[in-house]
Amino acid sequence: xxxxxxxxxxxxxxxxxxxxxxxxxxxxxxxxxxxxxxxxxxxxxxxxxxxxxxxxxxxxxxxxxxxxxxxxxxxxxxxxxxxxxxxxxxxxxxxxxxxxxxxxxxxxxxxxxxxxxxxxxxxxxxxxxxxxxxxxxxxxxxxxxxxxxxxxxxxxxxxxxxxxxxxxxxxxxxxxxxxxxxxxxxxxxxxxxxxxxxxxxxxxxxxxxxxxxxxxxxxxxxxxxxxxxxxxxxxxxxxxxxxxxxxxxxxxxxxxxxxxxxxxxxxxxxxxxxxx
Numbered sequence: 001x002x003x004x005x006x007x008x009x010x011x012x013x014x015x016x017x018x019x020x021x022x023x024x025x026x027x028x029x030x031x032x033x034x035x036x037x038x039x040x041x042x043x044x045x046x047x048x049x050x051x052x053x054x055x056x057x058x059x060x061x062x063x064x065x066x067x068x069x070x071x072x073x074x075x076x077x078x079x080x081x082x083x084x085x086x087x088x089x090x091x092x093x094x095x096x097x098x099x100x101x102x103x104x105x106x107x108x109x110x111x112x113x114x115x116x117x118x119x120x121x122x123x124x125x126x127x128x129x130x131x132x133x134x135x136x137x138x139x140x141x142x143x144x145x146x147x148x149x150x151x152x153x154x155x156x157x158x159x160x161x162x163x164x165x166x167x168x169x170x171x172x173x174x175x176x177x178x179x180x181x182x183x184x185x186x187x188x189x190x191x192x193x194x195x196x197x198x199x200x201x202x203x204x205x206x207x208x209x210x211x212x213x214x215x216x217x218x219x220x221x222x223x224x225x226x227x228x229x230x231x232x233x234x235x236x237x238x239x240x241x242x243x244x245x246x247x248x249x250x251x252x253x254x255x256x257x258x259x260x261x262x263x264x265x266x267x268x269x270x271x272x273x274x275x276x
Contacts, residue, residue: 001226016047016051020047023086024040025263030097035076035259036263037246040246048219055145065145067147068148070150074122075122081105125161127151128161135176157195168236169236173236214239217247251274
C-alpha cells in the first residue's frame with residue numbers, strides 16, 4: 001500500500017463501487033430473495049479492501065501469502081460475490097445464479113466452492129472468531145499477511161462477538177483489522193430499539209481494541225484507516241464505519257424493510273435508474 005490514495009485511484013474505486021451496487025440489485029432481483037440493504041451499505045468498504053488494500057490475486061486465490069477476508073455478516077453475500085466478480089475471481093454472468101439450487105453462489109458464502117472466499121459464514125457472531133484464528137495462525141507461523149473482517153451492527157448483539165473481542169485483545173492480534181458496518185438498522189428495525197449495542201466505539205475501546213471512526217462511504221477515509229491500522233502495535237483495530245442502509249438508491253436508503261427483501265423487476269429498473 002502507498003501512503004496516499006490518489007484522486008485517480010479514488011475515482012476508480014467510486015466507479016467500481018457503482019458497478020458492484022448495480023450487480024447487487026440485479027442479482028438479488030434475479031434470485032427473488034436476498035439481502036440488498038446491508039450489501040449496498042458495505043460496497044465501499046469491500047471495494048476499497050479488494051482494489052486498494054488487500055494483497056490478493058484472482059489468478060492465485062489460494063496463495064498462502066494472501067491477505068484474508070471474513071464476511072462475518074454472511075447474509076450480505078451479494079456484496080462479496082459482486083466484489084469478487086469485479087476483481088476477477090468470478091465471471092460476471094454467474095452473479096444472476098444467486099441462490100439457485102445448482103449454483104455456487106448460495107445465500108451465504110461457502111469457501112468450499114468459490115475462489116476468493118476464505119471462510120464460510122452465515123451464523124451471525126461467528127465470523128470474528130474465525131478471523132481471530134487466522135490472525136493467530138499468521139502470528140504463530142511468522143507470516144506477514146493480514147486479516148480483515150466485516151461485522152454488522154445488528155450482529156454486535158451476539159454474545160460470541162464479545163468473547164472474540166476479548167480474545168483478540170488478549171492475544172494482541174495487531175494483524176487483525178475489523179469493520180463494523182454501522183448503518184443503524186437490522187431486519188426488525190433500528191438497532192437501538194431491538195437490542196442496543198450502543199455506544200459502539202466506546203465498547204470496543206473498553207474491550208482493548210484500537211478504534212477508528214469514519215465515514216464508511218468515503219474511499220479515502222476507508223483507505224487511510226486501514227493504513228493507520230497497520231501501524232498499530234499490540235492491539236487489534238476496529239474501524240467503526242458510519243454507513244447508510246441501501247446506500248446509492250434513494251428509494252431504499254434508511255429503510256429497514258430492504259434488509260432482506262428483493263426488488264421486483266419493475267422496482268429494480270427504477271432503482272438502477274436512480275443509482276448514484
